Amino acid sequence: MLSASSIANRVRAGELDPVAVATEALSRLDAREPAVHAYLHVDREDVMQRAEALAQRVHRGDDPGRLAGVPVSLKDNIAVKGQTLTAGSRILEGYRAPYTSHVAERLQAEGALLLGRTNLDEFAMGASTENSAYGASRNPWDTSRVPGGSSGGSAAAVGAGIVPVALGSETGGSIRQPAALCGVTGFKPTYGHVSRYGLVAFGSSLDQIGPITAHAEDAALVYDVIAGADPRDSTCLRGERPSAARAKADVEGLRIAVPEDFVDDSVDAHVLMRVSEAMAVLEEAGAIVKVVERGRLAHAPLSIPVYYLVSSSEAAANLSRFDGMRYGPRHEGDTLLDTYRATRGELFGPEVRRRIMLGTFALSAGYHDAWYRKALQVRRLIQREFEALFEEFDLVAAPTSPFGAFSMGEKTDDPYAMYLCDLLTAPACLAGLPSVSVPCGLSKRGPYKGLPVGLQLIGAAGEDHRVLATARAFESERGEPERCELFGGSAA
Amino acid sequence: MTGTATPHSAPGRWFPVIGLEIHVQLATATKMFCRCEARYGAPPNTLVCPVCTAQPGTLPVLNAEAVRLGVLAGLAIGCEIDTVLEFDRKNYYYPDLPKGYQISQYDRPLCHDGRFAFELPDGSRREITIQRAHLEEDSGKVIHPEGLDLSLVDLNRAGTPLLEIVSGPDLRSPAEASAYLQAMRQTLRYAGVSDCDMEKGSFRCDANLSLRPSEDAPFGTRTEVKNLNSFRFVEAALNAEIERQSAVLDAGGTVIQATLGFDPDSGLTTQLRTKEEVHDYRYFREPDLPAFAVTADWIEQLRGVLPESPVARHQRYVGVFALAPEHADALVADKALGDFLDATVDAGASPGSAARWILSEVLRLANAAKRPLDELAITPARVAEVVALVDAGQLSLQASRHLATAVEGQPEVAVRELAEALDLLQVSGADELTGVVREVLAVEADLVARYRGGKTELFHALLGAVMKASRGKANPGTVRELLERELA
Ligand SMILES: [Zn+2]
Numbered sequence: 001m002l003s004a005s006s007i008a009n010r011v012r013a014g015e016l017d018p019v020a021v022a023t024e025a026l027s028r029l030d031a032r033e034p035a036v037h038a039y040l041h042v043d044r045e046d047v048m049q050r051a052e053a054l055a056q057r058v059h060r061g062d063d064p065g066r067l068a069g070v071p072v073s074l075k076d077n078i079a080v081k082g083q084t085l086t087a088g089s090r091i092l093e094g095y096r097a098p099y100t101s102h103v104a105e106r107l108q109a110e111g112a113l114l115l116g117r118t119n120l121d122e123f124a125m126g127a128s129t130e131n132s133a134y135g136a137s138r139n140p141w142d143t144s145r146v147p148g149g150s151s152g153g154s155a156a157a158v159g160a161g162i163v164p165v166a167l168g169s170e171t172g173g174s175i176r177q178p179a180a181l182c183g184v185t186g187f188k189p190t191y192g193h194v195s196r197y198g199l200v201a202f203g204s205s206l207d208q209i210g211p212i213t214a215h216a217e218d219a220a221l222v223y224d225v226i227a228g229a230d231p232r233d234s235t236c237l238r239g240e241r242p243s244a245a246r247a248k249a250d251v252e253g254l255r256i257a258v259p260e261d262f263v264d265d266s267v268d269a270h271v272l273m274r275v276s277e278a279m280a281v282l283e284e285a286g287a288i289v290k291v292v293e294r295g296r297l298a299h300a301p302l303s304i305p306v307y308y309l310v311s312s313s314e315a316a317a318n319l320s321r322f323d324g325m326r327y328g329p330r331h332e333g334d335t336l337l338d339t340y341r342a343t344r345g346e347l348f349g350p351e352v353r354r355r356i357m358l359g360t361f362a363l364s365a366g367y368h369d370a371w372y373r374k375a376l377q378v379r380r381l382i383q384r385e386f387e388a389l390f391e392e393f394d395l396v397a398a399p400t401s402p403f404g405a406f407s408m409g410e411k412t413d414d415p416y417a418m419y420l421c422d423l424l425t426a427p428a429c430l431a432g433l434p435s436v437s438v439p440c441g442l443s444k445r446g447p448y449k450g451l452p453v454g455l456q457l458i459g460a461a462g463e464d465h466r467v468l469a470t471a472r473a474f475e476s477e478r479g480e481p482e483r484c485e486l487f488g489g490s491a492a
Numbered sequence: 493m494t495g496t497a498t499p500h501s502a503p504g505r506w507f508p509v510i511g512l513e514i515h516v517q518l519a520t521a522t523k524m525f526c527r528c529e530a531r532y533g534a535p536p537n538t539l540v541c542p543v544c545t546a547q548p549g550t551l552p553v554l555n556a557e558a559v560r561l562g563v564l565a566g567l568a569i570g571c572e573i574d575t576v577l578e579f580d581r582k583n584y585y586y587p588d589l590p591k592g593y594q595i596s597q598y599d600r601p602l603c604h605d606g607r608f609a610f611e612l613p614d615g616s617r618r619e620i621t622i623q624r625a626h627l628e629e630d631s632g633k634v635i636h637p638e639g640l641d642l643s644l645v646d647l648n649r650a651g652t653p654l655l656e657i658v659s660g661p662d663l664r665s666p667a668e669a670s671a672y673l674q675a676m677r678q679t680l681r682y683a684g685v686s687d688c689d690m691e692k693g694s695f696r697c698d699a700n701l702s703l704r705p706s707e708d709a710p711f712g713t714r715t716e717v718k719n720l721n722s723f724r725f726v727e728a729a730l731n732a733e734i735e736r737q738s739a740v741l742d743a744g745g746t747v748i749q750a751t752l753g754f755d756p757d758s759g760l761t762t763q764l765r766t767k768e769e770v771h772d773y774r775y776f777r778e779p780d781l782p783a784f785a786v787t788a789d790w791i792e793q794l795r796g797v798l799p800e801s802p803v804a805r806h807q808r809y810v811g812v813f814a815l816a817p818e819h820a821d822a823l824v825a826d827k828a829l830g831d832f833l834d835a836t837v838d839a840g841a842s843p844g845s846a847a848r849w850i851l852s853e854v855l856r857l858a859n860a861a862k863r864p865l866d867e868l869a870i871t872p873a874r875v876a877e878v879v880a881l882v883d884a885g886q887l888s889l890q891a892s893r894h895l896a897t898a899v900e901g902q903p904e905v906a907v908r909e910l911a912e913a914l915d916l917l918q919v920s921g922a923d924e925l926t927g928v929v930r931e932v933l934a935v936e937a938d939l940v941a942r943y944r945g946g947k948t949e950l951f952h953a954l955l956g957a958v959m960k961a962s963r964g965k966a967n968p969g970t971v972r973e974l975l976e977r978e979l980a
Contacts, residue, residue: 099542
């Protein structure tokens with residue numbers, strides 16, 4: 001599978017027919033989708049029509065855009081007018097988005113071919129995609145294992161080599177963790193760098209949309225297209241963002257912190273080994289890597305409770321609109337209250353109901369100060385600790401996930417074990433920082449033997465371009481990531 | 493003072509304490525968080541978009557005009573303005589609330605700590621505190637069609653900007669509450685922030701009421717009476733609730749904290765829910781909207797353009813325009829009428845004559861046409877021309893009435909031309925009139941002789957003869973002077 005940048009370059013040069021690109025992507029999808037169940041919906045007719053329109057644009061001599069002919073799959077919580085927007089939930093079954101999200105507008109404007117709606121944990125709540133109401137996705141490296149989540153469909157689609165690019169959304173780790181588990185690159189931008197207009201809200205103060213790509217350079221290319229001001233999202237920062245694709249991919253003199261606070265006993269030894277090797281690769285290339293003693297990010301270990309309190313509180317309010325009154329299916333009861341109970345009780349899955357209850361509790365009179373307010377205070381401390389660290393360092397490095405792809409069903413009976421998947425990704429989300437996960441090899445032994453490991457790099461707020469440039473440099477130093485059999489190539 | 497408020501059942505025994513919450517729709521062209529038109533009376537669900545119907549993935553974008561009007565309103569009612577504008581989510585479920593939460597303001601209202609003065613029916617002045625006034629979005633409407641076992645939702649109103657104004661528990665009688673409400677409405681209309689039309693729901697009121705045994709006793713348990721949507725209901729509902737609470741207390745019972753509705757047909761308040769059922773709104777900061785800075789400069793700038801208050805206008809009319817207080821009352825009570833007067837004076841008319849003429853003639857035209865002033869053809873500039881003719885003695889008051897109808901009916905013809913065409917202008921030139929007077933005296937030589945013989949009462953007959961000869965166009969004052977000179 002060609003990278004997004006080479007597809008776009010060839011289509012722009014008239015060397016590659018977008019119709020052929022779309023046809024090939026759809027045939028890869030047909031062949032590999034049964035193994036991974038990455039997609040909830042594919043509108044083939046729409047894809048082919050748009051590919052043909054793009055071919056005509058090229059033929060006329062118009063510039064077809066920076067992503068000309070690149071097939072891009074969108075997580076099914078990002079609105080595209082006329083397409084499904086289930087958010088992985090029964091409560092939005094049959095719903096069609098009446099408008100298009102900012103990111104989809106930007107992708108279409110640059111000639112991308114939106115191909116398919118990818119699977120996710122219901123309302124992006126989960127770390128394995130097993131919470132989807134439409135069946136779990138599977139890891140392309142081992143289909144008895146999970147692809148991670150909540151953007152598991154997007155990561156599986158890219159990891160299986162169906163499309164070079166997919167968009168995910170992240171609240172606590174939902175882009176980077178599945179990217180790590182599927183052996184691909186995933187990037188969560190600085191909060192406010194990419195418009196949330198058209199993203200089904202989960203935790204509004206945390207949510208960001210970002211790319212999942214087979215090649216690190218494509219993450220930079222896609223970030224450049226989707227990042228930018230949007231007056232329809234008041235939390236989206238104004239002004240220009242520095243280009244990540246054009247940022248110098250140079251690690252010479254780069255100061256990288258490896259904080260001890262991030263790592264505890266739950267982190268798999270083989271994951272740590274791959275990350276140590278990755279640090280050696282960066283050092284070799286000129287980076288100054290320094291282990292930061294425990295205590296500098298003293299509150300980072302509290303990220304899990306803080307994250308679940310903040311995100312669930314916001315989610316409880318964000319999900320109130322799904323009441324069956326204006327759209328989506330409605331389960332009628334005898335009274336208004338019965339109708340609410342039936343609709344929400346029967347159409348939301350158990351994890352979503354759990355988070356709504358948690359969030360409702362945390363905000364309730366008498367508990368608000370002890371839980372929600374306290375969580376906000378700790379969140380602020382985590383932000384300050386990162387700010388202080390970034391006065392001395394350019395980047396923070398850590399594993400993305402404490403462990404590799406786990407077996408399906410392994411954590412479904414233990415919600416807290418599932419929540420611990422976010423242990424290493426939640427801090428950057430709480431602090432609103434840009435962070436990438438890049439593949440850094442396969443686990444050699446232990447329970448995740450032969451499965452991909454992700455290196456996490458976190459930058460200071462607004463340093464998205466630096467984070468992505470470093471990911472690009474890492475990939476070029478280390479070489480093309482290992483690919484699974486399904487991907488169609490193997491460097492393993 | 494509380495004498496005006498005596499509950500029917502136990503005169504003077506229980507003393508009411510009343511606070512009002514007023515919801516005012518701000519007169520923006522578009523809604524508070526989307527760009528849908530904010531308008532009353534459109535067909536159901538025609539003024540909606542993905543944002544105000546809470547489609548998944550949509551986000552609120554603040555309408556700056558709503559903030560501007562909110563600040564103007566706050567200044568007009570004597571409040572302090574917060575320099576940080578933050579919004580909170582107020583969570584509850586109802587089909588007219590699309591998001592399942594209302595974007596409102598909780599711990600940092602835009603306006604706070606106000607003092608508001610108004611006049612009571614007996615002419616005395618009263619000042620009460622305004623605890624807070626905060627911005628929030630209106631809900632839609634649930635409609636229960638008669639005879640059908642279903643409810644319908646109209647979201648045209650959803651997202652209309654509201655200012656909720658909360659008074660202190662400072663009102664001491666239903667009559668005082670009503671006077672406060674009237675004054676508040678007039679003040680907000682003057683500030684140009686809302687049309688405050690109760691029938692269209694742009695001005696709505698809830699009341700809190702408790703009773704206590706004496707004027708300095710601690711407050712009793714209060715109840716809240718919802719949706720008092722006409723001035724008539726406010727007093728009636730408060731009186732009914734005073735009666736109900738008095739009966740409970742008289743019987744040795746205790747008032748239960750509750751929310752009540754008022755049924756205008758029965759004239760009774762009925763319980764909607766008790767304290768145990770009170771909502772926990774689980775307020776928290778709205779994460780979709782950052783904090784906005786309201787700069788002190790901007791607040792001062794708005795203070796500078798704040799339209800004149802009704803109190804200030806009344807003072808100006810009496811003090812500067814030297815109008816009779818009852819004329820000033822009438823002109824201030826109806827803001828459009830006062831605006832018309834000011835424009836007429838700006839166009840050059842003398843205030844006293846203009847006021848009299850507007851209160852008689854312009855009002856007569858408006859009543860005859862059954863139209864508001866701004867829909868009449870007659871303009872302040874043309875009224876100023878008519879008044880100038882009257883003041884110059886060229887047009888009698890009587891004739892100006894005929895002219896008013898013509899000026900309204902023929903807006904394209906100049907005022908003076910109309911007066912000439914209708915032959916209404918008075919002849920007040922002494923030279924011209926002297927001839928007429930001498931002619932009349934010559935014709936009426938007999939009368940003149942008897943007048944000179946001592947029958948001075950015949951002066952009036954001679955005056956009438958001159959007026960008749962001038963076909964009513966002569967200025968009676970001038971004629972009188974000339975006659976006296978000629979007969980001397
Ligand atoms: Zn709207």
